[in-house]
Amino acid sequence: MARRGVILGGGTAGTLTANRLRRSAGHDTEIVVFDRDDRHLYRPGLLFVPFGMAPPARLARPRARQLLSGIGFHQAGVDRVDLETKTVALDDGETVAYDVLVIATGARLAPEKTECLTGPGSGRTVHTFYSLDGAAALAGAMARFQGGRLVVNLVDLPIKCPVAPLGFCFLTDWFLSRRGLRDCVQLTYVTSLDGAFTKATCNRELSGLLKDKGVEVATEFATGEVDGEGGRLVSYEGREVPFDFAVVVPLHEGAEYVGRSEGLGDPLGFVPTDDQLQAAKAWPGVFVVGDATHLRASKAGSVAHFEGEILVHNVRRYLAGEPPDARFGGHTNCFIESGFGLAPLIDFNDTLDPVTGRFPGPVSLPLLMESRLNHVGKLAFEHLYWHVLLPGRPGESDRNLSSSEVDDDDADLCRARGGARCRGVLRRSPAVERGHGGRDRRRPRHP
Numbered sequence: 467m468a469r470r471g472v473i474l475g476g477g478t479a480g481t482l483t484a485n486r487l488r489r490s491a492g493h494d495t496e497i498v499v500f501d502r503d504d505r506h507l508y509r510p511g512l513l514f515v516p517f518g519m520a521p522p523a524r525l526a527r528p529r530a531r532q533l534l535s536g537i538g539f540h541q542a543g544v545d546r547v548d549l550e551t552k553t554v555a556l557d558d559g560e561t562v563a564y565d566v567l568v569i570a571t572g573a574r575l576a577p578e579k580t581e582c583l584t585g586p587g588s589g590r591t592v593h594t595f596y597s598l599d600g601a602a603a604l605a606g607a608m609a610r611f612q613g614g615r616l617v618v619n620l621v622d623l624p625i626k627c628p629v630a631p632l633g634f635c636f637l638t639d640w641f642l643s644r645r646g647l648r649d650c651v652q653l654t655y656v657t658s659l660d661g662a663f664t665k666a667t668c669n670r671e672l673s674g675l676l677k678d679k680g681v682e683v684a685t686e687f688a689t690g691e692v693d694g695e696g697g698r699l700v701s702y703e704g705r706e707v708p709f710d711f712a713v714v715v716p717l718h719e720g721a722e723y724v725g726r727s728e729g730l731g732d733p734l735g736f737v738p739t740d741d742q743l744q745a746a747k748a749w750p751g752v753f754v755v756g757d758a759t760h761l762r763a764s765k766a767g768s769v770a771h772f773e774g775e776i777l778v779h780n781v782r783r784y785l786a787g788e789p790p791d792a793r794f795g796g797h798t799n800c801f802i803e804s805g806f807g808l809a810p811l812i813d814f815n816d817t818l819d820p821v822t823g824r825f826p827g828p829v830s831l832p833l834l835m836e837s838r839l840n841h842v843g844k845l846a847f848e849h850l851y852w853h854v855l856l857p858g859r860p861g862e863s864d865r866n867l868s869s870s871e872v873d874d875d876d877a878d879l880c881r882a883r884g885g886a887r888c889r890g891v892l893r894r895s896p897a898v899e900r901g902h903g904g905r906d907r908r909r910p911r912h913p
C-alpha cells in the first residue's frame with residue numbers, strides 16, 4: 467500500500483518540498499499538499515510594489531500549477547494536527563491520515579498584537595508592505611506623499627526576511643530622490659534591534675549605508691503602540707517617535723492551528739525542531755520546514771530552499787526505515803536592495819557572519835558590497851523562483867556556500883553531493899576589518 471506524505475502549506479517551503487519529494491521518492495509514496503487558498507505569492511516582489519516596480523497581479527499564481535504532476539492539491543484550512551492518531555483535521559470537516567507529515571504553514575502577520583496598529587490610522591497614515599493588499603495600497607500612498615516625517619518600523623523579530631525593512635528604507639530614499647522630494651523628508655528607521663541587523667559585519671555595512679543615505683536610526687525601540695491618529699510610535703518604556711507617515715512591519719506568529727494541536731508548537735505558534743528538521747523526536751515522521759520552524763535562522767525563502775534539501779533527504783531515509791542523518795547549518799542568503807540600481811548580497815550560516823568574496827557560480831556575484839550585478843540578480847530571481855527553485859530542479863539554485871562558510875555538517879552534505887561546488891574566497895573587506903568607514907560612500911547618481 468502507498469505511504470502518504472501530507473504537506474501542510476503550499477507556499478515556498480511546502481511547494482518546493484513536495485516537488486523535490488516527487489522527483490526523488492518513488493511512486494509508492496502519495497504526496498498531498500493542503501493550503502487554505504489557491505494564491506501562491508512571490509513575496510520578495512512585495513518590496514517593489516510600493517515603488518511601482520512590480521504590478522501586484524504579477525506576483526500571484528495558482529498553487530496547483532506550481533506542483534508537479536502526481537502531487538495532489540487540496541484547498542482547505544488546517545484545523546488541528548493530532549500527533550497521537552497521525553491525522554490532520556481540516557476546516558472542511560475532512561480528516562486525513564499521514565505516514566509522514568511536513569509542516570510548512572509559514573508565519574502569519576499579527577498586527578492585532580500591537581496596540582492601535584489596526585486602528586483608525588491604518589491605511590491612511592499607517593501602512594505595511596508585508597501583504598499583497600497592504601503593498602498595493604502603499605503604492606498609492608507613496609505616490610501621493612509630498613513630504614514630512616516618514617518612519618519605517620520593525621516592531622520585533624522574528625519576521626519574514628529581516629532585511630526587507632532595510633531594503634524599504636533604501637528604496638524610499640531612492641524613490642523620493644527621484645521625485646525631487648528627498649530633502650523634504652525626514653526618514654527614520656525604528657527597530658527593536660540594537661543595530662540595523664543582527665549579524666555584526668553586516669550591521670556595520672548596513673548602518674553605514676543608512677547613514678550615507680541620511681536615514682536616522684532609532685534602536686532598541688520596543689514598539690508598544692502605533693498611534694496613527696496622533697502620529698506617534700510609543701515604546702513600552704515610554705519613548706516616542708513622531709511621524710506623518712509610518713510603514714510598519716508587524717509582529718509575526720506561527721499558524722493558529724499550531725496552538726490548537728497538542729504537543730506541536732511553542733507559545734508563538736512556531737514549531738520546535740532539531741537541526742534535522744524533525745518536529746519532535748517523540749513523534750517520528752513529523753518534519754517542519756520554512757518560516758514555521760522556531761529555528762534561529764532567518765525566515766527567508768532561501769532558508770526554506772536550503773532546508774528543503776536536508777528535509778527531503780531525511781524524509782526519504784525515514785521512509786526507508788533509516789534514521790535521518792542530514793543537518794541544517796543555518797545557510798542563508800539574501801540580496802538587499804539599496805536603491806539607485808544597486809544591491810549587496812549576503813551569505814552566512816549559524817557559525818559564520820556574512821563574508822566578503824564572490825558567490826560561487828558562473829556569474830560570480832560580489833558578497834557584502836553594493837553592486838549593479840546583484841541588483842540585476844535580485845530582479846532575475848523572480849524568474850528563477852518560479853522556474854527553478856519552486857519546481858525543485860537540481861541546478862544553479864543548488865549552489866552551496868562559499869567554502870568560507872561551509873561548516874562541518876554543510877561540508878559533509880556538500881561532499882556527498884560532489885563538493886566541487888563548494889569553493890569561494892574567505893576574505894573580509896578592509897573596511898569591515900578595521901571597522902566601518904573606510905570606504906567612499908557618496909550617494910550614487912540617479913539612474
Ligand SMILES: Cc1cc2nc3c(=O)[nH]c(=O)nc-3n(C[C@H](O)[C@H](O)[C@H](O)COP(=O)(O)OP(=O)(O)OC[C@H]3O[C@@H](n4cnc5c(N)ncnc54)[C@H](O)[C@@H]3O)c2cc1C
Pocket residue numbers: 474475476477478479480500501502503508509510511512513542543544545570571572573595596626627630721722723755756757758765766767768769770799800801
Ligand atoms: C516583503 C517580503 C520580502 C521578502 N523578501 C525575501 C527575499 O528577498 N529573499 C528571501 O529568501 N525571502 C524573502 N522573503 C521571505 C519569504 O517570502 C518567506 O520566508 C517564504 O515565503 C517562507 O516560505 P514558507 O513556505 O515557510 O511560508 P509561506 O510562503 O508563507 O507559506 C505558508 C503557506 O501556509 C498556508 N497556511 C498557513 N496557515 C494555514 C492553515 N491553517 N491551513 C492551510 N494553509 C495554511 C499559507 O496560505 C501559505 O500558503 C520575503 C518576505 C516578505 C514578506
